Amino acid sequence: MAGSKHLGNKTAANPKRLETVTRSTPRLAYLYLAVMVATWAGNWPLMRLALAHTEPMVFASLRMAGSIAVLAPILGVLRRPLLPVPTERLALFWVGLFQVTGFIVFSIIGLAIVAPGRAIVLAYTMPLWAIPLGLGLSLEAPSPGKLAGATVGFTGLMVFMNPALVDWADLREVAGNLLLLLAAICWAFGSCLYGRRRWRSNFWAQTFWQLAVGAVTIVTPAALLESDWSVQWTPGFTAILAYNWIVTTALGYYLWNQVLAVMSPAVAGQVLTLTPISGFLLSTLIFGGAISLDVVVGILLIVIGLVLTLRP
Numbered sequence: 001m002a003g004s005k006h007l008g009n010k011t012a013a014n015p016k017r018l019e020t021v022t023r024s025t026p027r028l029a030y031l032y033l034a035v036m037v038a039t040w041a042g043n044w045p046l047m048r049l050a051l052a053h054t055e056p057m058v059f060a061s062l063r064m065a066g067s068i069a070v071l072a073p074i075l076g077v078l079r080r081p082l083l084p085v086p087t088e089r090l091a092l093f094w095v096g097l098f099q100v101t102g103f104i105v106f107s108i109i110g111l112a113i114v115a116p117g118r119a120i121v122l123a124y125t126m127p128l129w130a131i132p133l134g135l136g137l138s139l140e141a142p143s144p145g146k147l148a149g150a151t152v153g154f155t156g157l158m159v160f161m162n163p164a165l166v167d168w169a170d171l172r173e174v175a176g177n178l179l180l181l182l183a184a185i186c187w188a189f190g191s192c193l194y195g196r197r198r199w200r201s202n203f204w205a206q207t208f209w210q211l212a213v214g215a216v217t218i219v220t221p222a223a224l225l226e227s228d229w230s231v232q233w234t235p236g237f238t239a240i241l242a243y244n245w246i247v248t249t250a251l252g253y254y255l256w257n258q259v260l261a262v263m264s265p266a267v268a269g270q271v272l273t274l275t276p277i278s279g280f281l282l283s284t285l286i287f288g289g290a291i292s293l294d295v296v297v298g299i300l301l302i303v304i305g306l307v308l309t310l311r312p
Contacts, residue, residue: 029259045279107119127153273310
């Protein structure tokens with residue numbers, strides 16, 4: 001989602017185009033969002049299946065390296081810049097370090113421990129954490145609506161983390177849940193850093209630079225610290241990797257770019273709150289698991305909180 005504010009401002013600066021867009025293209029934008037929700041939600045159970053073939057950091061390294069290898073030639077053919085303007089590279093490095101590296105590393109390790117349905121709900125609590133983090137960075141009080149959303153969302157999170165659903169005596173299970181929350185916090189912090197300034201770099205340059213930062217800062221420590229790089233190569237595992245390279249990364253960023261050209265990030269973000277619900281239901285269908293009342297209440301409160309925090 002890096003670059004959303006940049007593109008939102010770009011569109012708002014063209015009233016004539018905005019008027020045309022709001023009249024003629026919302027249906028296409030919602031179709032794009034529906035594809036994003038379906039593909040991103042479906043990726044969590046797929047990644048869990050992939051982790052049966054290799055270690056989490058190996059999969060993350062292959063995912064990031066492959067994404068760069070796929071996206072770079074596409075942008076080259078389209079004659080899109082690969083690098084942001086020099087004065088913005090350091091700032092975008094830190095944004096990418098948190099919302100790409102931090103999110104992917106902590107979420108994939110957490111996913112290896114926690115059921116994928118639960119994992120996607122915890123990882124997508126990002127907008128809730130953005131409220132206190134944004135307050136700490138900007139010292140600007142959030143609106144009453146956003147505060148209400150954060151309150152509702154964190155209440156749902158407490159329900160979702162209650163001892164009936166999480167065995168707090170099992171340190172591995174607790175660690176898995178906390179890593180997924182840490183992934184959400186990293187994503188939120190990176191987003192808050194991104195929102196602190198206006199950017200001159202092209203959307204694709206910002207995106208590719210952050211993915212490149214993620215690739216380097218994931219592959220390098222993994223190469224040094226991961227002792228087992230064995231991979232059980234199967235057609236299914238290869239297909240999951242290709243899905244991550246092409247669908248969730250290249251296509252996902254392209255569709256997000258197209259959506260933000262005609263729709264505000266706040267509205268688009270509210271639609272994307274369907275992702276954790278879809279991911280939870282799909283994962284439960286594939287892997288099984290009980291859907292108890294406290295699970296339903298926790299997820300509903302979290303999603304309601306997300307929608308409220310994302311309202312303009």
